[in-house]
Amino acid sequence: MVSHVVADEKTLLLSKKAGCNSHGQDSSYFLGWQEYEKNPFDPVSNPSGIIQMGLAENQLSFDMVETWLEKNPDALGLRREGGASVFRELALFQDYHGLPVFKNALARFMSEQRGHKVAFDPSNIVLTAGATSANEALMFCLADHGDAFLIPTPYYPGFDRDLKWRTGAEIVPVHCTSANGFRVTRAALDDAYRRAQKRRLRVKGVLITNPSNPLGTTAPRADLETVVEFVAAKGIHLVSDEIYSGTAFGEPGFVSVLEVVAEREGAAAASDVSDRVHIVYSLSKDLGLPGFRVGAIYSSNAAVVSAATKMSSFGLISSQTQYLLAALLGDKDFTRSYVAENKRRIKERHDQLVDGLREVGIGCLESNAGLFCWVDMSHLMRSRSFAGEMELWKKVVFEVGLNISPGSSCHCREPGWFRVCFANMSAKTLDVAMQRLRSFVESTASAVPARSISCPIAIKWALRLAPSSADRKAER
Amino acid sequence: MVSHVVADEKTLLLSKKAGCNSHGQDSSYFLGWQEYEKNPFDPVSNPSGIIQMGLAENQLSFDMVETWLEKNPDALGLRREGGASVFRELALFQDYHGLPVFKNALARFMSEQRGHKVAFDPSNIVLTAGATSANEALMFCLADHGDAFLIPTPYYPGFDRDLKWRTGAEIVPVHCTSANGFRVTRAALDDAYRRAQKRRLRVKGVLITNPSNPLGTTAPRADLETVVEFVAAKGIHLVSDEIYSGTAFGEPGFVSVLEVVAEREGAAAASDVSDRVHIVYSLSKDLGLPGFRVGAIYSSNAAVVSAATKMSSFGLISSQTQYLLAALLGDKDFTRSYVAENKRRIKERHDQLVDGLREVGIGCLESNAGLFCWVDMSHLMRSRSFAGEMELWKKVVFEVGLNISPGSSCHCREPGWFRVCFANMSAKTLDVAMQRLRSFVESTASAVPARSISCPIAIKWALRLAPSSADRKAER
Numbered sequence: 001m002v003s004h005v006v007a008d009e010k011t012l013l014l015s016k017k018a019g020c021n022s023h024g025q026d027s028s029y030f031l032g033w034q035e036y037e038k039n040p041f042d043p044v045s046n047p048s049g050i051i052q053m054g055l056a057e058n059q060l061s062f063d064m065v066e067t068w069l070e071k072n073p074d075a076l077g078l079r080r081e082g083g084a085s086v087f088r089e090l091a092l093f094q095d096y097h098g099l100p101v102f103k104n105a106l107a108r109f110m111s112e113q114r115g116h117k118v119a120f121d122p123s124n125i126v127l128t129a130g131a132t133s134a135n136e137a138l139m140f141c142l143a144d145h146g147d148a149f150l151i152p153t154p155y156y157p158g159f160d161r162d163l164k165w166r167t168g169a170e171i172v173p174v175h176c177t178s179a180n181g182f183r184v185t186r187a188a189l190d191d192a193y194r195r196a197q198k199r200r201l202r203v204k205g206v207l208i209t210n211p212s213n214p215l216g217t218t219a220p221r222a223d224l225e226t227v228v229e230f231v232a233a234k235g236i237h238l239v240s241d242e243i244y245s246g247t248a249f250g251e252p253g254f255v256s257v258l259e260v261v262a263e264r265e266g267a268a269a270a271s272d273v274s275d276r277v278h279i280v281y282s283l284s285k286d287l288g289l290p291g292f293r294v295g296a297i298y299s300s301n302a303a304v305v306s307a308a309t310k311m312s313s314f315g316l317i318s319s320q321t322q323y324l325l326a327a328l329l330g331d332k333d334f335t336r337s338y339v340a341e342n343k344r345r346i347k348e349r350h351d352q353l354v355d356g357l358r359e360v361g362i363g364c365l366e367s368n369a370g371l372f373c374w375v376d377m378s379h380l381m382r383s384r385s386f387a388g389e390m391e392l393w394k395k396v397v398f399e400v401g402l403n404i405s406p407g408s409s410c411h412c413r414e415p416g417w418f419r420v421c422f423a424n425m426s427a428k429t430l431d432v433a434m435q436r437l438r439s440f441v442e443s444t445a446s447a448v449p450a451r452s453i454s455c456p457i458a459i460k461w462a463l464r465l466a467p468s469s470a471d472r473k474a475e476r
Numbered sequence: 477m478v479s480h481v482v483a484d485e486k487t488l489l490l491s492k493k494a495g496c497n498s499h500g501q502d503s504s505y506f507l508g509w510q511e512y513e514k515n516p517f518d519p520v521s522n523p524s525g526i527i528q529m530g531l532a533e534n535q536l537s538f539d540m541v542e543t544w545l546e547k548n549p550d551a552l553g554l555r556r557e558g559g560a561s562v563f564r565e566l567a568l569f570q571d572y573h574g575l576p577v578f579k580n581a582l583a584r585f586m587s588e589q590r591g592h593k594v595a596f597d598p599s600n601i602v603l604t605a606g607a608t609s610a611n612e613a614l615m616f617c618l619a620d621h622g623d624a625f626l627i628p629t630p631y632y633p634g635f636d637r638d639l640k641w642r643t644g645a646e647i648v649p650v651h652c653t654s655a656n657g658f659r660v661t662r663a664a665l666d667d668a669y670r671r672a673q674k675r676r677l678r679v680k681g682v683l684i685t686n687p688s689n690p691l692g693t694t695a696p697r698a699d700l701e702t703v704v705e706f707v708a709a710k711g712i713h714l715v716s717d718e719i720y721s722g723t724a725f726g727e728p729g730f731v732s733v734l735e736v737v738a739e740r741e742g743a744a745a746a747s748d749v750s751d752r753v754h755i756v757y758s759l760s761k762d763l764g765l766p767g768f769r770v771g772a773i774y775s776s777n778a779a780v781v782s783a784a785t786k787m788s789s790f791g792l793i794s795s796q797t798q799y800l801l802a803a804l805l806g807d808k809d810f811t812r813s814y815v816a817e818n819k820r821r822i823k824e825r826h827d828q829l830v831d832g833l834r835e836v837g838i839g840c841l842e843s844n845a846g847l848f849c850w851v852d853m854s855h856l857m858r859s860r861s862f863a864g865e866m867e868l869w870k871k872v873v874f875e876v877g878l879n880i881s882p883g884s885s886c887h888c889r890e891p892g893w894f895r896v897c898f899a900n901m902s903a904k905t906l907d908v909a910m911q912r913l914r915s916f917v918e919s920t921a922s923a924v925p926a927r928s929i930s931c932p933i934a935i936k937w938a939l940r941l942a943p944s945s946a947d948r949k950a951e952r
Binding site: 057 | 489490491492493494495533535538541542545549552553554561563566567569570605606608609612616619620621623637638641680711712713752764766767768769779780783786787789790791792794795796797
């Protein structure tokens with residue numbers, strides 16, 4: 001009769017999943033979005049609104065796609081060359097293996113993104129409605145309720161929803177630190193494995209993002225070798241989420257884990273690890289098309305491809321969209337010039353952010369990929385703690401008007417780091433953001449001068465992901 | 477070292493889901509499709525191939541959609557009236573609440589399909605990549621591993637995959653029989669409930685398809701009242717899959733369960749059942765667009781809408797497709813004429829099948845909706861058993877060259893029934909199918925004359941789903 005009792009009864013009638021919050025959407029990562037939506041910046045209509053720097057969106061290269069669409073109206077118009085409509089055919093297309101012409105074009109594009117060093121067999125591709133769906137389907141294929149995947153921190157906040165919520169799988173963090181630029185080490189992997197065992201979880205694999213979200217760095221070849229060696233030794237899976245592969249704009253370039261696996265096989269390493277390495281891809285970042293929901297799983301494991309293909313029934317890509325993108329990705333001249341120019345623009349925007357931050361005394365992890373930087377604002381916190389990080393984050397969102405993502409939402413163990421996105425706005429808006437940050441830092445500096453001066457910026461700038469010459473040797 | 481051990485080890489590394497066959501795709505329903513794909517009928521290039529009568533696809537009204545597209549090129553071209561491109565906006569659209577303009581148009585269309593007797597609030601709609609995804613998401617919201625839903629038989633073979641496979645929920649059949657035209661009764665519901673309890677399963681709800689797949693019948697109002705009364709009494713959920721609502725071509729017309737619920741509420745029935753009734757919808761059947769992956773959940777339960785919306789991340793509809801369909805469904809003149817003409821054509825094709833079957837002495841359940849008939853071929857079986865059904869089915873697929881779906885794949889308890897689809901082919905192809913069936917029946921009749929003559933066809937023809945006049949009174 002009392003209202004909260006009624007609410008409880010109603011909740012009890014739903015599943016535990018529906019009621020629990022392991023979808024992670026109460027985290028500051030998503031809460032920041034909500035704040036942004038209440039008061040979004042617009043240079044003309046709302047110049048004091050919040051600037052969205054929490055969204056890893058690529059708006060830099062649409063003009064190239066738009067120009068292509070103007071020249072190729074049949075792709076949108078669902079017509080063959082010559083004018084015959086394929087509408088009927090597409091409307092009825094229900095084969096969850098996907099449109100062959102699209103899978104072929106996607107396989108070629110994925111290979112192009114990897115410098116043609118890896119070949120993709122279209123029959124090993126499972127199409128999914130975005131990488132979100134691809135990651136979840138892979139978990140459903142590889143892990144039972146209570147099984148665990150090890151994931152290096154910091155990691156994408158959405159993984160708690162994507163990998164755990166409906167599958168019942170667990171994530172055990174592999175703690176990485178700023179001491180080595182957040183690189184994954186064998187010791188950190190072993191430590192995570194032991195912690196999982198203590199929790200009586202069966203470890204089924206490791207999941208990495210390469211290029212890393214939120215670090216904005218490509219995994220050095222040596223680190224990939226470390227991870228592959230680890231999964232080979234433990235007899236577990238490796239999922240490599242490579243949805244940012246086309247954003248790698250600087251040295252050392254992007255290396256797909258498939259290259260490392262192929263080299264092991266070439267060297268006759270006694271291992272069938274290739275059967276346990278699975279790639280997640282998407283066109284949301286590299287082509288800037290999140291609205292079109294185009295993701296993919298790539299695996300050489302026939303059982304995984306078979307099960308994931310059946311699961312793809314729950315999240316197929318519209319055939320209309322497959323047709324459009326088959327034409328776009330099938331145009332090699334377009335993809336070649338797009339890939340190069342897109343990277344050039346990402347680098348330019350990245351440099352604008354990094355330079356702007358440096359001018360106000362804020363350092364960030366040296367990065368060479370992604371649509372964001374991993375920014376150290378620890379010297380601006382009143383206390384070096386996660387409470388201090390939250391306090392600073394709220395100031396930056398509500399007072400400075402920048403929605404950035406706190407490191408704690410990415411499960412970073414060191415307070416004071418933030419993911420700051422740069423590719424979802426104009427250069428002018430990024431300038432406004434930098435001006436706001438400057439005012440904020442100056443006011444903070446006058447308030448707590450000692451803290452900001454004490455921060456060893458020079459050291460932070462020296463954090464490098466590019467391997468040293470010693471590393472380079474070790475890689476061979 | 478031995479190969480099957482290696483295979484086992486590999487299998488062990490995957491999840492139980494990946495290895496098990498509760499996706500149901502080894503059933504004869506899907507196996508028939510595979511046979512069809514090996515040898516598909518084509519009037520010119522493969523006139524002796526298998527005719528696909530196992531696919532509930534609506535190909536009858538494409539010309540109307542095509543004509544509309546010709547007149548409204550901006551919908552495909554992603555342009556606003558006036559010519560400005562919305563490509564960029566759509567490419568970036570990531571709000572999993574869906575395009576407001578599309579949800580509004582869909583809500584209105586759903587209301588139109590229900591004769592405007594039910595109003596739909598767009599904010600209670602959750603968009604999903606097809607009804608497959610909608611049904612699974614609802615199960616994830618309503619049932620935990622080991623919870624059960626009661627489903628009247630015969631039911632759509634895909635439900636085993638959609639509802640059980642990844643969720644861990646169980647289906648307990650509500651056994652319906654030809655004695656009353658496979659209508660759902662309170663006794664059958666109670667019996668299923670008891671069986672679930674015996675299995676120590678917690679019953680979380682009932683799921684019905686209305687119009688029924690595979691029966692091709694709309695649920696009489698009295699039956700809906702029976703079901704609603706049952707779920708109200710038990711305090712459980714009701715999912716009504718209404719993806720065939722726009723195919724109801726004959727009397728008694730389609731009644732949505734929402735009408736029945738609204739009437740209960742109006743009559744101040746002491747019940748909050750409206751919070752526990754959820755609708756699944758899709759444009760795959762009513763508009764014939766399965767390739768575009770457009771499904772929806774409709775619920776007045778805020779917690780279900782909230783959880784399902786978050787889950788929709790795993791299967792969103794391409795924004796390109798949402799834009800196109802917002803324009804199409806937003807055209808009231810188009811939808812009005814489409815809905816009427818589409819039903820007229822379905823009825824015409826339905827009558828062609830029923831007449832053709834009658835001519836060769838085959839009866840079917842009287843039906844008024846759907847893209848298929850529920851056909852009784854029990855008199856053609858050599859034994860009245862499921863073995864006999866399988867034997868007949870194989871003959872029909874391999875010798876007669878018609879892929880129809882055996883009742884056993886729909887969990888029907890009486891052997892000898894088959895679902896036969898009629899709207900995924902031309903009238904001419906349907907003629908060929910009827911000719912083939914005639915030859916087969918004649919050869920069978922000469923071989924086992926007694927059996928075919930002994931079959932009480934007249935009685936089967938008398939099976940009625942339309943309520944008798946006595947029922948009609950009871951309905952009020």
